[in-house]
Amino acid sequence: MVDSPAGSAGIVPPAEVAEMELYHPKSWWTRYVFSQDAKIIAVQYAVTATSIGLVALVLSWLMRLQLAFPGYFAFIDADHYYQFITMHGMIMVVYLLTALFLGGFGNYLIPLMVGARDMVFPYANMLSYWIYLLAVLILAAGFFAPGGPTGAGWTLYPPQAVLSGTPGGQNWGIVLMLSSLIVFIIGFTMGGLNYVVTVLQGRARGMTLMRMPLTVWGIFTATVMALLAFPALFVASVMMLFDRLLGTSFFMPAIVEMGTQLQHDGGSPILFQHLFWFFGHPEVYIVALPAFGIVSDLISTHARKNIFGYRMMVWAILIIAALSFVVWAHHMYVSGMNPAFGFFFATTTLIIAVPTAIKVYNWVLTLWRGNIHLTLPMLFALAFIVTFVNGGLTGLFLGNVVVDVPLSDTMFVVAHFHMVMGVAPILVVFGAIHHWYPKVTGRMLNETLGHIHFWITFLGAYAIFFPMHYLGLLGVPRRYYEMGETSFVPPSAHSLNIFITVMALIVGAAQIVFLLNLVWSLFKGKAAGGNPWRATTLEWQTPETPPAHGNWGKDLPVVYRWAYDYSVPGAAEDFIPQTQPATDGITREVKR
Amino acid sequence: MAVALILVLLVVASVLFHVLSPWWWTPIASNWTYIDSTLVITFWITGVVFVTVVCFMAYCVWRFRDRPGNRAAYEPENRRLEWLLASGTAVGVAAMLTPGLFVWNQFITVPDEATPVEVVSQQWLWSFRLPGADGKLGRAETRDVSPENPLGVNKNDAAGLDDIIIEGGELHLPVGKPVRMLLRSVDVLHDFYVPEFRAKMDMIPGMVTYFWFIPTRTGTFDILCAELCGVGHPQMRGTVVVEEAADYQAWLEQQQTFTQLLASGEPQPAN
Numbered sequence: 001m002v003d004s005p006a007g008s009a010g011i012v013p014p015a016e017v018a019e020m021e022l023y024h025p026k027s028w029w030t031r032y033v034f035s036q037d038a039k040i041i042a043v044q045y046a047v048t049a050t051s052i053g054l055v056a057l058v059l060s061w062l063m064r065l066q067l068a069f070p071g072y073f074a075f076i077d078a079d080h081y082y083q084f085i086t087m088h089g090m091i092m093v094v095y096l097l098t099a100l101f102l103g104g105f106g107n108y109l110i111p112l113m114v115g116a117r118d119m120v121f122p123y124a125n126m127l128s129y130w131i132y133l134l135a136v137l138i139l140a141a142g143f144f145a146p147g148g149p150t151g152a153g154w155t156l157y158p159p160q161a162v163l164s165g166t167p168g169g170q171n172w173g174i175v176l177m178l179s180s181l182i183v184f185i186i187g188f189t190m191g192g193l194n195y196v197v198t199v200l201q202g203r204a205r206g207m208t209l210m211r212m213p214l215t216v217w218g219i220f221t222a223t224v225m226a227l228l229a230f231p232a233l234f235v236a237s238v239m240m241l242f243d244r245l246l247g248t249s250f251f252m253p254a255i256v257e258m259g260t261q262l263q264h265d266g267g268s269p270i271l272f273q274h275l276f277w278f279f280g281h282p283e284v285y286i287v288a289l290p291a292f293g294i295v296s297d298l299i300s301t302h303a304r305k306n307i308f309g310y311r312m313m314v315w316a317i318l319i320i321a322a323l324s325f326v327v328w329a330h331h332m333y334v335s336g337m338n339p340a341f342g343f344f345f346a347t348t349t350l351i352i353a354v355p356t357a358i359k360v361y362n363w364v365l366t367l368w369r370g371n372i373h374l375t376l377p378m379l380f381a382l383a384f385i386v387t388f389v390n391g392g393l394t395g396l397f398l399g400n401v402v403v404d405v406p407l408s409d410t411m412f413v414v415a416h417f418h419m420v421m422g423v424a425p426i427l428v429v430f431g432a433i434h435h436w437y438p439k440v441t442g443r444m445l446n447e448t449l450g451h452i453h454f455w456i457t458f459l460g461a462y463a464i465f466f467p468m469h470y471l472g473l474l475g476v477p478r479r480y481y482e483m484g485e486t487s488f489v490p491p492s493a494h495s496l497n498i499f500i501t502v503m504a505l506i507v508g509a510a511q512i513v514f515l516l517n518l519v520w521s522l523f524k525g526k527a528a529g530g531n532p533w534r535a536t537t538l539e540w541q542t543p544e545t546p547p548a549h550g551n552w553g554k555d556l557p558v559v560y561r562w563a564y565d566y567s568v569p570g571a572a573e574d575f576i577p578q579t580q581p582a583t584d585g586i587t588r589e590v591k592r
Numbered sequence: 593m594a595v596a597l598i599l600v601l602l603v604v605a606s607v608l609f610h611v612l613s614p615w616w617w618t619p620i621a622s623n624w625t626y627i628d629s630t631l632v633i634t635f636w637i638t639g640v641v642f643v644t645v646v647c648f649m650a651y652c653v654w655r656f657r658d659r660p661g662n663r664a665a666y667e668p669e670n671r672r673l674e675w676l677l678a679s680g681t682a683v684g685v686a687a688m689l690t691p692g693l694f695v696w697n698q699f700i701t702v703p704d705e706a707t708p709v710e711v712v713s714q715q716w717l718w719s720f721r722l723p724g725a726d727g728k729l730g731r732a733e734t735r736d737v738s739p740e741n742p743l744g745v746n747k748n749d750a751a752g753l754d755d756i757i758i759e760g761g762e763l764h765l766p767v768g769k770p771v772r773m774l775l776r777s778v779d780v781l782h783d784f785y786v787p788e789f790r791a792k793m794d795m796i797p798g799m800v801t802y803f804w805f806i807p808t809r810t811g812t813f814d815i816l817c818a819e820l821c822g823v824g825h826p827q828m829r830g831t832v833v834v835e836e837a838a839d840y841q842a843w844l845e846q847q848q849t850f851t852q853l854l855a856s857g858e859p860q861p862a863n
Contacts, residue, residue, distance in 0.1 A: 082820075082823060159780045159781070160822050165824065254735050255779050256744075303664060308669070311669070334794055343693055350685045353685050364652065370656045371662045385649060393641060396685075401692060401693070401696045459602075470609075474615045474616065487812070492615070569666055574664070
């Protein structure tokens with residue numbers, strides 16, 4: 001099962017098509033600004049996503065300040081509070097995490113890891129970034145528009161999202177938000193088609209699908225999912241925009257608003273929720289699957305051991321992706337939909353726990369009998385496992401329909417999804433940046449700054465979100481500008497709120513250390529060389545570091561083995577690059 | 593090894609926090625103790641998994657750390673182990689799901705003898721309607737809402753004329769009697785949420801949603817809105833008083849019917 005006879009692993013098919021010349025930039029503008037090089041586009045995506053992400057970070061500080069010290073900061077009134085939570089949520093989920101994992105890591109890593117010179121449609125790839133930037137600018141314009149951005153919550157549920165009781169509902173806010181999402185999806189589609197076609201058609205000779213690193217599997221599968229899920233958000237946004245601007249009634253039933261009969265009639269608010277979560281639940285995995293893939297490669301490389309159960313890992317990714325399209329209504333157990341749906345959606349949701357648990361086991365079993373180097377990528381990977389296991393397990397509370405009833409719409413939900421799709425993927429982002437920064441810049445990140453940033457971020461974020469579950473258990477609802485008087489929330493809960501806020505300020509401030517490290521190391525970092533982690537995958541075998549336009553010099557790489565030949569018995573080194581032919585008889589690979 | 597130690601300490605701290613922290617659910621005041629039990633089962637199963645996985649990981653980090661002469665094993669797969677773990681997980685999942693679905697079936701099956709109680713929400717106020725002597729609620733429509741008829745009860749439906757209308761006041765319920773909460777909104781989404789009852793459900797304009805429960809102890813409980821409904825969301829509060837049957841009857845007799853409300857001609861101040 002494990003071993004294949006010497007020589008057979010090295011089967012490499014002949015080239016099927018001749019190489020095509022890439023577009024070569026003729027000026028500084030086409031090299032660095034309107035670039036068609038996926039690596040430059042990746043950096044553009046990453047810088048834009050991080051910039052708008054920092055705005056969302058500051059918004060989270062402001063909302064935490066309000067929760068800990070209600071009324072103390074006069075400028076955070078209820079309107080602003082709801083605008084802050086809405087923009088924080090939407091930015092983090094869509095404009096930071098989705099854009100960073102797919103547009104950032106996807107663009108940089110897919111061509112390099114599959115052995116292509118670039119994405120297959122470089123021009124569409126460039127357009128994708130500029131349309132994304134436009135979407136970010138439209139979103140940010142909300143802050144300067146009359147009435148400010150929308151305060152409908154990131155879920156944008158109608159009818160309140162388009163009514164006057166919600167900030168931005170009858171002003172520019174909701175219009176700009178929906179327009180920005182529509183533009184984002186157009187831009188993403190251009191990039192997404194690129195990633196999918198590049199993986200399917202652009203691989204180097206010998207790079208079979210089952211030799212691809214899990215990073216590529218994760219990003220590829222997430223992109224396919226995004227191409228199927230985002231259209232649901234697209235139509236929902238268009239329909240709500242029509243309701244708001246043209247007076248249609250897709251989502252608007254008969255409504256009496258503050259004593260006035262509105263003109264709408266016959267629409268269904270719950271239809272929007274189905275469309276939103278048909279996008280929204282796959283979206284969780286659109287963020288998670290790239291993180292799953294990347295963390296698998298970080299663990300394998302830095303534990304000097306092949307990823308345990310590679311085929312099971314690939315199948316788990318695909319099964320999770322498929323199942324995630326039939327669990328959406330677990331966000332809607334108490335939405336008023338037909339309660340009989342609860343049986344179906346609770347069952348599918350809990351079934352998803354099985355492939356997800358397999359992934360966790362395989363990460364941990366990769367550590368077992370490894371040779372663990374506690375580098376920063378490895379530390380971030382370990383921290384990811386802790387937070388992901390924690391957040392995944394609380395998902396079993398919320399997925400189990402009847403347990404969800406008391407917990408839904410409380411701080412338990414906020415704690416759960418921040419742990420599982422906020423903290424956990426962001427820790428992978430940090431680990432991945434530590435891992436690939438040397439390839440992108442040719443320099444290593446500073447370790448001291450890295451350790452300071454790691455420990456504050458990991459332990460601090462855990463201290464923010466672990467106790468927050470218990471506020472929810474107590475019954476504290478989410479999206480409350482202030483708790484006010486109740487008979488069931490003891491004063492001690494407020495001191496917990498203050499603690500959480502202090503931790504949030506500290507963790508937020510620690511990100512400055514990370515940004516400093518990125519800038520400082522760019523100029524002063526230790527020279528990295530081509531393959532500082534002694535890794536097997538193709539991106540570490542480029543002739544130049546950072547890789548030049550076209551990635552591979554004169555000849556494309558040829559792949560002879562899977563991505564995980566670490567510590568192969570009998571081999572001189574503890575890694576064998578994928579490009580090394582199997583002539584020495586040392587070839588081990590999982591065969592079908 | 594510092595990293596392994598910190599991972600173990602994190603687990604210890606989490607467990608201690610769970611056991612010692614003063615923040616736990618409010619004492620239950622309804623029949624849904626099964627929900628609490630399912631939640632406790634889930635805490636046990638997930639807690640054991642969390643402790644096991646993180647401690648195992650900490651052990652690996654300590655035992656297999658990079659040392660001179662150490663080399664990783666080469667073991668791409670172990671079919672037996674992988675299927676064993678997958679099956680074990682499936683059993684754990686089934687142990688949580690089965691009681692969950694069993695209780696859900698009870699939760700959505702309203703007993704015939706349950707008394708209908710209507711809750712009507714608007715930005716940012718709770719109103720209530722109880723059936724009159726006929727035991728039935730009359731029809732109501734958002735289109736019929738007006739200052740004189742704040743809940744939009746249909747004037748032509750005889751069943752509605754004796755309905756008790758409570759606008760923006762307290763809801764009283766008799767202890768030990770099952771109630772079917774019929775939830776209606778005239779503007780945006782809201783959610784009728786009383787933490788002590790454990791049950792909650794969204795209210796959707798254009799639809800009537802429901803849940804049922806039996807109040808099991810007397811007392812005064814807060815009603816909160818649990819679905820974002822605009823800037824006034826946190827201020828949307830109400831009160832439900834659960835009391836003995838005799839006290840409930842005395843309270844009920846003081847409330848005005850729909851007919852009396854129409855006759856009084858004085859529109860209640862809108863919010």
